Amino acid sequence: MPFIPHTEADVRAMLATIGVTDLDALFAEIPAGLERGGADTLPSPLNEMALRRLMTERAAREGSTLCFVGAGAYAHHIPAAVWEIATRGEFYSAYTPYQAEASQGTLQTLYEYQTMIAALTGMEASNASLYDGASALGEAILMAVRAHPDGARRVLLPTTVHPRYRAVARTLTRAQGIELVELPFTAGGGHIDPQTPHAQATEAVAAVVIQHPNFFGTLEEVDALTDWAHARGALVIAVVNPATLGVLVPPGDWGEKGADIACGDGQPLGIPLAGGGPYFGFLCCKTPLLRQMPGRIVGRTTDREGKEGFVLTLQAREQHIRRARATSNICSNQGLMTIAATIHMALLGPEGLRRVGLACHANLVRLLARLATIPGVRVLFDRPRFHEAVLLLPRPVTEVVTILAREGIAAGYPLATDYPALGEALLVCTTERHGAQEIDHFAAQLHKALGV
Amino acid sequence: MPFIPHTEADVRAMLATIGVTDLDALFAEIPAGLERGGADTLPSPLNEMALRRLMTERAAREGSTLCFVGAGAYAHHIPAAVWEIATRGEFYSAYTPYQAEASQGTLQTLYEYQTMIAALTGMEASNASLYDGASALGEAILMAVRAHPDGARRVLLPTTVHPRYRAVARTLTRAQGIELVELPFTAGGGHIDPQTPHAQATEAVAAVVIQHPNFFGTLEEVDALTDWAHARGALVIAVVNPATLGVLVPPGDWGEKGADIACGDGQPLGIPLAGGGPYFGFLCCKTPLLRQMPGRIVGRTTDREGKEGFVLTLQAREQHIRRARATSNICSNQGLMTIAATIHMALLGPEGLRRVGLACHANLVRLLARLATIPGVRVLFDRPRFHEAVLLLPRPVTEVVTILAREGIAAGYPLATDYPALGEALLVCTTERHGAQEIDHFAAQLHKALGV
Amino acid sequence: MVIFAKSQHDRCNPAQMPDLAACATPTADAIPGHFLRHTPPLLPEVSELEAIRHYTRLSQRNYAIDTHFYPLGSCTMKYNPRGCHAVATLPGFQGLHPLAPAAHGQGTLATLYELQEMLTAITGMAGCSLAPMAGAQGEFAGVAMIRAYHEQRGDRERREILVPSAAHGTNPATAALCGFTVREIPVDADGDVDLAALRQAVGPHTAGLMLTNPSTLGVFERRVQEIAALVHEAGGLLYYDGANLNAIVGRVRPGDMGFDAVHINLHKTFATPHGGGGPGAGPILASERLLPFLPIPLLARGEDGFRLLDAAERPHTIGRLSAFTGNVGILLRAYAYIRLVGGGGVRRIADYATLNANYLQARLRQAGFSVAYPHRRATHEFLITLREEARTLGITALDVAKRLLDYGFYAPTIYFPLLVPECMLIEPTETETREELDRFVAALVAIRQEAEQSPEKVRGAPHTTPVKRLDDTAAARKPDLVWKP
Amino acid sequence: MVIFAKSQHDRCNPAQMPDLAACATPTADAIPGHFLRHTPPLLPEVSELEAIRHYTRLSQRNYAIDTHFYPLGSCTMKYNPRGCHAVATLPGFQGLHPLAPAAHGQGTLATLYELQEMLTAITGMAGCSLAPMAGAQGEFAGVAMIRAYHEQRGDRERREILVPSAAHGTNPATAALCGFTVREIPVDADGDVDLAALRQAVGPHTAGLMLTNPSTLGVFERRVQEIAALVHEAGGLLYYDGANLNAIVGRVRPGDMGFDAVHINLHKTFATPHGGGGPGAGPILASERLLPFLPIPLLARGEDGFRLLDAAERPHTIGRLSAFTGNVGILLRAYAYIRLVGGGGVRRIADYATLNANYLQARLRQAGFSVAYPHRRATHEFLITLREEARTLGITALDVAKRLLDYGFYAPTIYFPLLVPECMLIEPTETETREELDRFVAALVAIRQEAEQSPEKVRGAPHTTPVKRLDDTAAARKPDLVWKP
């Protein structure tokens, strides 16, 4: 029996010990008529060999050989060492580290993770992960509203924040009577005008969300926005891409006092694209907000002999202790992903991460320069940007994307659904993985697809 | 500097400790004029990302999607667990286990390997591996000649033994004044006629080599051959495919007394084809020959508290102790491959291995039945066989192979170079990995290629 | 030692860094100076070898399924087949961008579609969304659907979710997150929901009931059909917390018990890894009436292949739970697992998990341990209570748990359920051998003997782990959450 | 406990077994009964989980580069980049049959061809064969080529190979295997070959000399050019044992020193893993006059791409060394490594390996340890002798080696070279940090202090390893090589 080690002799002896004659007897408490199975319609078993053949065929059907889509998930180089270590059985097949003394590997790694991600974002504390960037934003909003002294329940959510993050935030906060107010972006810059928030400041605001670089790749005036929010008594929630933070000012340093909460998706830190997940959400904050933090937190302590060790801590915030009054319902998080990200960050170091950022951006500059030569292609927004940009195409975007898909190119993320007003707009992205040749190839294929 | 951790400050401090001013000073003992470099013409460094891109392109060029070549290397299913465990850093990056107390992982695994491979072959002892099956045969011949009481230096080497094994045996034994006498095979059966050896028995024979199943896949009359050899005072060296030994009588049980030495290639036990290596050679023997065994051997012993432990043993046979009088010059062997094979055998167990053998053979039967319907294709040799067979084609084999190669099919191993007398002969092989669909596809493509 | 203490200024790994010379230097599009970071982040500066050595050695400081028996109740720590991992991480799957054109993701989408169908069949429900990224998010989706259902009917008075007192903490936490008031229903002496109390509690304010069956007390809720009828008659809906599905999968379908929403922890019943705390996956299934509210994306089969349905096509959806498609890699592993065990194998999971639990319960009872619900069959897990031992020997469940680590076992769940004092919730799962269970019994017996003869040995445990017993209190009192130089 | 003791009759893993029902049942071609095995082999019958747990836990009982500093002299235990492993095991490479049509292996063949060229450039030789599967097989190839060379010239009196007394055991063993008589040449007090003795030894019976430079004493043979001239003048050829190439790679080329045949241990200088004893790879390089004799296959670039040359095209070859193309996977890793470090990086290997060795030697000398060749520069390794400590404290090099294990270090080489009593051959390699070297010095100093204060602690070492000191003698006296039920 696959994965069940019992021999017939085992089963006989075990039933005898229990004092029953067959397996069915173990289910005698289930009311008659309720037992019906449900697995009968499932296919019969494959062995691993056959499974591998099947799945290899399917994996071979996934056709992207060249990917210029970003929009929240990024194709970065991942050192081979990262997953070689992260998938070691001791990490891969352990549970949440309840028994700390038998889980120091996971715990210390998570403590190091917290340190690294807090350092990257310029914050003072971090939890040990949430599901993804979007749900982390949802939790950040709930946290800010809980923490806000005046009980304000309005949160400003610019439309330059990833549309799907906004959607998830809506799903997660809907039942809490939180009002999410969307701020429009400037037509010219694709960013939030630091003046605009004033117009929204008629009522008490619990928090202002700032994504930077924003969904379009545009850099926001984070200092001015942060100071404005703080002046209004609102907390600032930063949504950031950690792979940019080797180069860009961290949220903790925005404006006079810095953002209060920083969140985002950790995928760019060593997690493969993998069709959308598993990734992980990170959530960092300044110390005063600590007890409002959702999720697991690891702390350093000592053992009975004074030796350094690590434990899950501040558990009084969590569902298994505080139940209905917990800071969140989260239980399982994305542990293994943070372990991989920790190894990734350790291998890159500050200089590696800085170079990744610079290379990503340099490749975008190269790409835009190449595209500038294609008649009819226009780059939208004239603000400083970082490794993503919006193109306006002279032919319907869906057609162009389909044509390029046939060539194995994932051309970008079409903006029509989320931003219909922008017209035939395509969000493109480069990372350090794009070679000059690939950029040229993309430009050439795009040129061809446009038929201009 | 890739893989060199030194900072500039480190270098300065270290040079100061040594008492020199620069790195060149450390090479002052090298005679002037000898220093010339040699690495200048090498390409400049790639980072791992660029290397991966380059090698991924190359790997994608390897075109076999369907492989019917056997001839000494077999495409078996390998459980994913095998290499996940074998490539754990503790196994992968350790050296030969000289410090036993810090190498119990490798040592115990090798001891278990020795037990398993001895059990499979029906022998009493095993070493911890040699380079490959062919070199193992060379070592087996040297060992048999050393062990032979009369000092005979003639060894009977049937032409049904893998031609490349024979070639390697010649290379390795040439300088030892050993005469390798090739025995012809029967035209009808493709095997050694148990009567034939008599003709060769004019002089003292140190050993008779028997490959079973032989290179053509034909089963040899191992009992009769073994008894004949023993009757003549010759040792019997069995060359076997370990993946057949779940089904076939092990060499240790051939004839009255069994073979004296069993060797072969361990590749079918969990080692990927990988373009030809690394594989591993195994070498087993009966106890009286033990001290003539080349290579590392692991033994079980106890520690100072009486606890079970494992060490390299019988080292007095080896080059690092006995130098010019060692049983072989081998030092590094194929350690990691035997670790993988051990895990593989543990996962399959006796029943798994039996089923692998039966499935391989059943697939051959299916293939031959399908091919029987193609006009002009003939199966050579009418003896019982095991998972390989020789086909005679009505069109030049090289042409057929080339045509099928374009379809991604590795059709088989052409026998023209090694056995010109056989005509347009192709050695084909099936393993448990061939599905009915793939067999049918191969037959259809072959039919098409033959244009009949 | 933390990795930061091994850091050396200026040490770096060129093999892992982009070569900036190969990138065009940004000029026109240079980033204005005030956006640039001036102090580098405190990331370690170590060589590749140092990093590998550090994390390899750290990993060795864990117990895990791959190294130890891990009978952690309510967590279903079974073997995670490496074959599932291998196929889920095939390069084609790993390289797929979630927003790539649909033509590029057909292998993944086909697989997810089939998984959706298989889970629907296994649970006896009407439809499935794979979106939730863990059990708790599945719960959230389910309760949000119940809320949406009542809201759509204009039934706005239903502000209460009923939860048995034995429930897992995520149940009340989820209900609260969904804006409901939580009302606890007691369980009776046999571990079943107290029907009288339930009858009193249900009414026009009842939005729904969340139930785990078998419950976290390790027993099957025998009157589940009566409970369902009661709640339904009152206009409420029923939520099934599938964390304990391992006990009945393939034998009983939550849909047949009368549930309207069901989540499944794929990282439990379907053997995907726990990864030291995740990622998991918590697909959510709906009865006919909750179908419209399922979270997006959903998978559909169309003429051009498979595709993801979004809000435009699912107007009543409770919305998105993640930016993309959920924990795809985990979903692929679960799919692979179901294919490996096949239809018959799915049922065998329950059979042998139950066999192992009942065997272990029987053996421990014979050895003199107190089973919390002695008149009940164990399901996939069971509870013992060390109340007597605590009273007579002064040894707590925590002490025994720590001492088990020394014997080479991870400890059962002890912080939960809160109803049973000094409890151990023991879940062996079907992938352990009888010999391993026997060794575990022997260890518990030996520890009890130690507790009688040298209690300080037990109270001082663990002794053989990389650290001795850790000070939780100090950790919480003065949190040290990030390393400082 | 060995895995056989965990075996249970009839336990098996269906997920890893072919489904016989899916195979046509052989009828006509059934195998006659007398060929069939009747008693199943003694392989373990364990579940997949048990196998994984067993071997995962066994692995943890090893020290390795990935877990510990491993200064094993003459073995060049440097970091094995995981990136090299990743590219060498790409599915395209892994699935290639060695006898597949050449059209199917162009990626592999192109890579091997480039490696052949790169090694030729690095060594300054005329040509290269990648066939040998380890250093010792490279030696065999080289000496067999020397033999073939003399034979081809009809020079049949050259029956002697000269080997310095410091040589590695494989050198004399190889010479003997190639049918030569071995004549040892002593080394002088400074570790150089005794030229006077060499002069006496060379003559018309001299087939060649095998030399490792730097020698296994950790010093560079300064008069290598004179030695070469001497041997060549006598009509002999020179063999270079490249096991110590790490010390000079990129700086000095064996070809320029006058060698006719050279092997390289890719698993040393080129960072391929040692795997607990192999596989390695030992490419063999030849000077112009030995070119025709290189072992097959060789790689050639033709019009239709790359291909392997066999005996038909290489009539003077010494022949084949393996059934196929040698340890291809190792060759791919070495290629990847060279590409990662690049031309400049190859030279840096020698620079920093030498820096680390000289630094460690200087620090140990300052700490009062006796360096075996105090007047010499260390190369990539160096020798200390604990003769004094043995005499005054009754502590052997073996004791210190075992005690080092307790301090978290693998031990240096102590069984070799035989010339220096109580020696430790210490090779730190370039991939270790200064901090690690400092820790190693501190450990040796601490152990010497222990030897003075509590010698039984050192003599009883190791104390912290999974087993205590093992009884080698008993193991050899009564060999227990296979487990019996």
Ligand SMILES: Cc1ncc(COP(=O)(O)O)c(C=O)c1O
């Ligand atoms: C009964 C029960 N419900 C819900 C959950 C939450 O599941 P998850 O951790 O996947 O969010 C758990 C987890 O342990 C559980 O045991």
Ligand SMILES: Cc1ncc(COP(=O)(O)O)c(C=O)c1O
């Ligand atoms: C100097 C020297 N020569 C030759 C060898 C043999 O190399 P291999 O183990 O690869 O056969 C070694 C191995 O340690 C060595 O140190």
